[in-house]
Amino acid sequence: GQSLEQPSEVTAVEGAIVQINCTYQTSGFYGLSWYQQHDGGAPTFLSYNALDGLEETGRFSSFLSRSDSYGYLLLQELQMKDSASYFCAVPRNTGFQKLVFGTGTRLLVSP
């Protein structure tokens, strides 16, 4: 089966940079996704890495190292609205479209 580990909570201040780590265990690997969820809201897709390296989308970047079974989400120039939970996810072995989600990292951004 698959399992993912993320820190439960990370705190930072406005304007700072924060990194949210995710380590995974899978028998096969088909990419790592990240989703954001604000309190009371729905998860929304942020990024996907299939290959090693850094993918950048505005203030957010996502990194993957397949040899280390490790990835991270990097948030730059933090804003109060970035306070949310962030989930990493990998496809289940039985199908690309079905995801296994980590338990999530709650990011608290303070002024």
Added chain:
Amino acid sequence: NAGVTQTPKFRVLKTGQSMTLLCAQDMNHEYMYWYRQDPGMGLRLIHYSVGEGTTAKGEVPDGYNVSRLKKQNFLLGLESAAPSQTSVYFCASSTGLAGVPDTQYFGPGTRLTVL
């Protein structure tokens, strides 16, 4: 374009009662999913569908049934609700394109409390 919608948004049930949660999507997606989210547990897959008329079990299917009679709708049923089913339920959909994990689009969720 409403995306993924869910009804109802909130519901309180007594143990043993039944109910149906409705999910609808207007993006012509093939794949649809039902998840439950509990504190500290992340999102867990209950059932999913890879097309109209098909359903399959996910990670935590016990106590739930689903139906996908129309491509745009995916129903989740609780035949005899139990307090352990108190949770937030999310529906999601995706295109189902072969070979590549694709983006899942989530509905706003249904908060269910079973007393």
